[in-house]
Amino acid sequence: MSANLPSSYSFIASQTPRDFIGLGVITLPKRNLFQSISDFFAEKSGKKRISFFLLGAHEIKVVHYQGSEIIGSSDIPKNLIESIEIHASKTPDALVLISNISLVECISVNEKGTKKLKNHQFNLMPALLGENTSPVNNINDIVWAQESRHTIVETLKAWNTAIQENN
Structure with missing residues (x-):
């Protein structure tokens, strides 16, 4: 699989890690009441929220968009990941495969060696959705998106194997 972004995803190119491996869409994070009200009115004006999962060889980056604006992002360095669990499921209509990923990140270690996780x-x-949740229609980009999700899962499984071997 080519790690280069197809044209349907060019809007996110500036956010991709230097050593980019794959791209996926993740479910939206929970928001507080005031953010939810703001989201409601933004969506009425055509600015829909979408969150992307970008995997690089040394980090995971999560980017949240509303319309074409970034409303938040976070990075998880590979070297701070303590464990990874992956389970497969499907959407209620059984059309889309979902990879349920649980990560434990080490935030800090105190002087006694106790880890904050x-x-x-x-x-x-x-x-399969691009900027402002617009559907991706190019068949090559759809195939790329499917392969990209698979590559992310396989890479994270390899990371977990390496983590378990080092513990």
Whole structure:
């Protein structure tokens, strides 16, 4: 699979890690009441929210968009990941495969060696939606998105194997 982004995803090129491996769409994070009200009015004006999962050889990057604006992003360095679990499921209509990914990230270690950990949950799907949730229609880009999701899952499984061997 080519790690280069197809034209349907060119809007996110500036956010991709230097050593880009794959791209997927994840379910939207929960928002507070005021953000939800803001999202409601933004969606009425045509600015829909979508979140992307970008995998690089040394990091995971999560980017949240509303319309064409980035409303948030976070990075998880590979060297801080303590464990990874991946389970497969499908959407209720059984048409789209979802990879349920649980990561544990080490945030810090105190002087006694006690680790502060953070759990991350991602429901990863192929990036069949682009900017402002517009559907991807180019068949080559659809195939690329499916392969990209598969590559992400296989890479994370390899990372987990390496983590388990080092513990």
